[in-house]
Amino acid sequence: MSLLQVDSLSLGLRGTPVLRSVNLTIEASEIAGVVGESGAGKSMLGKAILGVLPRDVTVTGGAIRLGGTDLLALRPRARRALLKRDMALIPQDPLSALNPCRTISAQLAEVLPRGTVDAKLEVIRWLDAVRIPSATKVAKSFPHVLSGGMRQRALIAAAFASRPKLVIADEPTTALDVTVQKDILNLIREMQRETGVGLMFVTHDLCVVAKICHSVTVMHGGRVIEQAACTDLINRPGHAYSQALLAATPRPDQAGQGLEPVPTALIERMIAGAGDG
Amino acid sequence: MARLLVTIGSIFLTLLGVSVVIFVILRLVPGDPISMMLPPGATDEVRANLERLYGLDKSIPAQYVIWLRNVAWLDFGMSTQFRLPVMEIILDRLPATLELVLLASLIALVLAFAFSILAVWLQVDSATLAIDGLAGLAQAIPDFLWALIFILAVTLFAPMMPISGRFDPRTAQDFATNFYLLESLVTFRFDAFAELMRYAVLPALALSLPLAAGITRVLKGALEEAMAQDYVMLAQTKGKSRLAIVLGEALRNAMIPTIALTSVQLTFLIGGTVLIERQFSWPGIGSTAISAVINRDLPLIQGIVLVFALIFILINLASNELYRAADPRLRTER
Numbered sequence: 228m229s230l231l232q233v234d235s236l237s238l239g240l241r242g243t244p245v246l247r248s249v250n251l252t253i254e255a256s257e258i259a260g261v262v263g264e265s266g267a268g269k270s271m272l273g274k275a276i277l278g279v280l281p282r283d284v285t286v287t288g289g290a291i292r293l294g295g296t297d298l299l300a301l302r303p304r305a306r307r308a309l310l311k312r313d314m315a316l317i318p319q320d321p322l323s324a325l326n327p328c329r330t331i332s333a334q335l336a337e338v339l340p341r342g343t344v345d346a347k348l349e350v351i352r353w354l355d356a357v358r359i360p361s362a363t364k365v366a367k368s369f370p371h372v373l374s375g376g377m378r379q380r381a382l383i384a385a386a387f388a389s390r391p392k393l394v395i396a397d398e399p400t401t402a403l404d405v406t407v408q409k410d411i412l413n414l415i416r417e418m419q420r421e422t423g424v425g426l427m428f429v430t431h432d433l434c435v436v437a438k439i440c441h442s443v444t445v446m447h448g449g450r451v452i453e454q455a456a457c458t459d460l461i462n463r464p465g466h467a468y469s470q471a472l473l474a475a476t477p478r479p480d481q482a483g484q485g486l487e488p489v490p491t492a493l494i495e496r497m498i499a500g501a502g503d504g
Numbered sequence: 505m506a507r508l509l510v511t512i513g514s515i516f517l518t519l520l521g522v523s524v525v526i527f528v529i530l531r532l533v534p535g536d537p538i539s540m541m542l543p544p545g546a547t548d549e550v551r552a553n554l555e556r557l558y559g560l561d562k563s564i565p566a567q568y569v570i571w572l573r574n575v576a577w578l579d580f581g582m583s584t585q586f587r588l589p590v591m592e593i594i595l596d597r598l599p600a601t602l603e604l605v606l607l608a609s610l611i612a613l614v615l616a617f618a619f620s621i622l623a624v625w626l627q628v629d630s631a632t633l634a635i636d637g638l639a640g641l642a643q644a645i646p647d648f649l650w651a652l653i654f655i656l657a658v659t660l661f662a663p664m665m666p667i668s669g670r671f672d673p674r675t676a677q678d679f680a681t682n683f684y685l686l687e688s689l690v691t692f693r694f695d696a697f698a699e700l701m702r703y704a705v706l707p708a709l710a711l712s713l714p715l716a717a718g719i720t721r722v723l724k725g726a727l728e729e730a731m732a733q734d735y736v737m738l739a740q741t742k743g744k745s746r747l748a749i750v751l752g753e754a755l756r757n758a759m760i761p762t763i764a765l766t767s768v769q770l771t772f773l774i775g776g777t778v779l780i781e782r783q784f785s786w787p788g789i790g791s792t793a794i795s796a797v798i799n800r801d802l803p804l805i806q807g808i809v810l811v812f813a814l815i816f817i818l819i820n821l822a823s824n825e826l827y828r829a830a831d832p833r834l835r836t837e838r
Contacts (some may be wrong), residue, residue, distance in 0.1 A: 279740040315741060
């Protein structure tokens with residue numbers, strides 16, 4: 228059985244479809260990339276799985292199963308308990324994702340699994356694990372004294388410290404500068420490998436996908452355009468849109484080649500086609 | 505330690521500045537206490553005698569120096585109107601006002617926190633609308649009008665409820681201080697406390713309603729803003745309930761603007777009890793201040809202004825400390 232199974236999930240924003248019949252499967256120990264441009268619905272998909280959708284976005288159809296449990300059928304309290312136990316989020320913007328009025332230690336300790344004996348020690352162990360220097364001091368400090376990269380490391384520690392089965396990383400490197408991005412990416416991959424969690428990696432960056440993902444889902448306009456193993460998609464993109472996205476992405480193996488913007492005509496054709504389905 | 509010394513120094517400097525301003529202005533405005541004391545047809549000789557008695561024949565700087573020297577020994581002079589030491593009058597009257605203000609702010613804070621948290625927690629449009637409407641109503645009606653409404657309602661529907669004074673003179677109890685409410689509470693005389701509360705609750709409520717509305721607006725807005733932040737979304741993914749998030753994540757961040765507004769409003773409240781004290785015959789400092797001004801009771805005005813200045817300074821200091829407690833970003837050691 229797959230770790231996560233999203234079956235023809237549809238979301239609506241006051242009647243306007245946000246996701247249209249999206250299917251997605253993530254296996255345990257797999258890094259599944261979800262790529263698409265802004266507005267493709269990739270972040271909404273993550274939020275729907277976590278159950279933290281904005282107030283006016285509702286699930287209009289489909290099912291989300293985590294290890295066989297239908298999340299949408301759970302009562303709020305049971306879903307919260309499952310969320311705390313089995314899922315975690317690595318957020319997009321580390322600068323705003325930590326509560327400025329609470330210490331790093333407090334924000335990390337609350338995710339530790341039930342029955343943790345020495346929470347303080349465990350927090351410091353996790354901060355060490357994400358290679359935050361002088362973890363003891365950082366644990367006691369408030370977020371504003373840390374740099375963006377350090378905060379993202381603390382947030383990664385928080386995501387893995389609850390020992391979840393599924394981690395959703397929502398563009399975790401977008402808000403960071405390029406030199407930090409690489410470190411954070413490596414760190415996420417390393418933590419994923421050590422803990423064996425299933426990781427859903429939401430990004431607009433095909434380079435990042437090529438680097439760390441096993442499978443890729445390409446999204447556009449709230450629907451899935453193509454799903455493939457990562458190497459297949461990079462080398463033999465099936466859908467015209469995937470080809471266009473690739474052509475618009477700088478690739479180290481094809482340095483010197485110009486980049487092509489995604490053609491407007493293609494987008495228009497896809498939107499027109501979406502009307503039929 | 506150094507910070508404490510600087511703080512104390514700045515308190516004294518501020519008070520000194522206030523004292524100069526009030527002393528000079530009071531002596532430059534027309535009207536003088538002697539004219540208020542003299543009977544019609546008094547001779548110039550009597551007037552000169554009285555002026556000498558109160559030291560008003562000396563130059564303003566000389567008067568100021570004498571007064572300041574006495575103030576250093578906590579002697580604020582004699583009230584020309586009551587023929588009592590100013591200190592005695594203030595100590596007699598101020599506690600009544602402070603208790604009223606304290607009770608009013610307590611009620612306001614409880615109402616404001618309860619309604620703001622409720623509105624943000626429920627996140628139901630109709631409830632939010634109702635709370636906004638109530639706050640608008642409470643704020644649109646000034647405190648003295650609320651007082652009139654309460655007095656009217658009580659006379660009509662609950663004639664046994666007192667609407668005048670601080671306690672029933674027939675059942676007057678022995679109190680060591682003039683903080684009757686506080687004293688009865690800390691000495692566990694709860695029946696006396698309940699009796700005193702019957703007198704205090706209406707003026708306090710009238711004072712508190714507009715204040716509660718103001719705090720509710722700020723606190724609710726700040727809570728709503730905090731609830732839209734990323735850290736709240738992350739807290740949701742940690743499986744926290746909405747109430748736990750409002751109380752545990754958003755409330756602390758919403759405290760900062762709330763402290764700012766409340767401290768400002770509190771200083772207004774202490775100066776603004778005058779009308780309420782008049783309406784409920786509350787024996788506080790507000791009505792004393794008014795009669796001191798009308799009767800040109802210079803020593804009493806000076807004393808009251810200095811005490812008010814000190815209270816304002818202390819409220820400001822307290823709110824600064826509260827800021828630092830609420831917002832770790834202000835606490836970073838440099």
